[in-house]
Amino acid sequence: MSASEIIIPKPTDVNRIQDEHWRLRASRVLPNGMYGHIQPHHTPANYPQFFGRSAGARVWDVDGNEYVDMLCAWGPMILGYGHQEVEATYQQELKNRDLAYGASPRVVELAERFVELNDGADWAIFGKNGGDATTLALTIARAATGKKIILKAGPSYHGATPWFTPVMSGITPEDRANIVEFEYNDKESFNQAVVAAGDNFAGIIITPHRHDTYTDQIPVDLAFAQHVRHVCDARKAVLILDDVRAGFRTSLAGSWAPIGIRPDMSTFSKCIANGHALSALTGIDSLREAASSIYAVGSFWYASGAMAAGLTTLRILEESNGIQTMTERGNQLVKGLREQAASYGINVVVSGPPTMPFVRFEDGKEMEHAFIWCEEALRRGAYVHPWHNWFLSTAHTKEDIDFVLSATDCAFRHLASRI
């Protein structure tokens, strides 16, 4: 089936023979059958677990079923899977070298690129996970201030590290001893956290908008962001913008550049190398000495293939005006979803930037309805998600979004018939 030829999608005759085979084998050698957010019990029952192919905006599960992918690998894919130019530079770098004893010139070029693009940044350090970048940022904030307490917004996610993970199994109170939480966009709550931090207020880490799972995304309140910046300045605390998830989907200059709030450090990962493992931390000149004083390294942190891919990804995003393209497609999707929901009398909230929308059902049984709806959309060839925001890429065409909307229309009709 080629999705682009079939505007009204038919339910796929779902075949899960291969998927069942791999699930069974996985159940023996992987805890829970899989680690992390794609553990089988986290997604609707008919969702495939294993994938065999990806290209452009499409993925195929191991049984050959094709989907338009609205998850973009949970964000890393931004120009389309297997993007020709990105992969060509990646391959060329690998052919010459990837790892050797030292670094390649790509690390310098990529740091220069981040400094050039990112509002206020003067230096960069690269890692592999988003959590590498956020952890380094906390360490540098503490080194710079000689203080310990970092403020974060309640359930905001900043990486699978002991001080941020949402699951407390195996986590000690000491892992969180120097974290004080506040309510996103709530000035009073933030002020209370600052008071609680007292003389030990080292800094704050915050996402550019609220994009916690399961809940509506909420833009940052400008007055709140200005207040945070002002208090950090007055208290000589460090403002860290965690752009790991949202970065490069609303602005090339950092997600707070459009509102004129300049962070002291920013963290990036996910899409910056179009799927190749890479994260980045950028910072201002006054933090350079602290950044020089800490220990920042990993066996693969100089690997230049992903850096070459990053250079090409960022160049293409800029030259092709990729954010505008994704925004147009996202607006098309969001408008369509809202109209469909209204036409079936189903209450949904579609929130977030159009390039990373989230659909939440409001009918009491939120997750139950979301699962039913997602399962039907999936049957029709649209890969959407019930509790995590989706992502747009520049590879999603107008026709892809039309196709996804045809699938979600069927899903809304199906859900309406069941409630």
Add this chain to the structure above:
Amino acid sequence: MSASEIIIPKPTDVNRIQDEHWRLRASRVLPNGMYGHIQPHHTPANYPQFFGRSAGARVWDVDGNEYVDMLCAWGPMILGYGHQEVEATYQQELKNRDLAYGASPRVVELAERFVELNDGADWAIFGKNGGDATTLALTIARAATGKKIILKAGPSYHGATPWFTPVMSGITPEDRANIVEFEYNDKESFNQAVVAAGDNFAGIIITPHRHDTYTDQIPVDLAFAQHVRHVCDARKAVLILDDVRAGFRTSLAGSWAPIGIRPDMSTFSKCIANGHALSALTGIDSLREAASSIYAVGSFWYASGAMAAGLTTLRILEESNGIQTMTERGNQLVKGLREQAASYGINVVVSGPPTMPFVRFEDGKEMEHAFIWCEEALRRGAYVHPWHNWFLSTAHTKEDIDFVLSATDCAFRHLASRI
């Protein structure tokens, strides 16, 4: 210059024009000019910082100077840079898919492979950094026991994480609150640490032999290892073997398999995918539930390219009897180094498994002499290191080692003339 044609190496007419160019640019956009262990002040002054090419056992700096690489990218390279079969499977996997929404069958195959190879292992989880694996291991030990304290040997390195990093800038006392240190191989010191942990003794993390930087490597004492295993069993604490650095360079079954001590969990990274970013944690069945209860994920932790490369790397290592090959070359190197030192009347200690030897000078000014010696070896085309153990790969031929020994012979003569 082709190193294999020139048995008596001549000093290269060192050209550092490109290297200086990139260092200057790096100094503007990277803290300290570079992050991590390859910061300029950590290596002898004439060492190149930037590399342009790698192939087999050779690397070329950005100015085109060629070296036989005895660092193997600090361990990750084990079959030679750009190994044809590994890269072919890697490319094939990337062509099909690397990242998508979910996992590929490669994660199952690789977990099965680790379970098959690794003594006692029943399950596996994969990450990107060695520190991902060690952090997960601590978390699982705590989840399984409901206790907090982890024992570790004094300066042993287990990753660039706040609870292990050797540099304390930006690290808080709380980051180390649940770590108790003991002296490697010292039963009395270990017992004291167990007493200090008291009712909160969750587990121990230990390297298979002592391979701390700057100091002689020391094999684990069998009676000590047996004692640790016995105490962990008696106290229901978890024994974690950190095989990130040493793994697959002395045994395919885990580095304590030859001495018959079975850990409860093992961590691997570095060489397991011949340079592609990958780490692994394996564990026994009784820890499966705890491993299922914790949060273990990263954006790139399902990336299947590195897993495909890992499958091929481990297969070739086994089929080609790679450890034996590396051991023979390592013995050739170690024997040669000791004979040369003796012939020039210079006291050195060559320690560690022959596949990861370390050379330490004993003449009072250890580092000064090591730097002089390394600089001269480098001028002659042998890339060696003054304070970190070296690594062998299966790509190092007898002739490569002869060449390296010719370079080190010149270096010993040079050093002898200066002291």
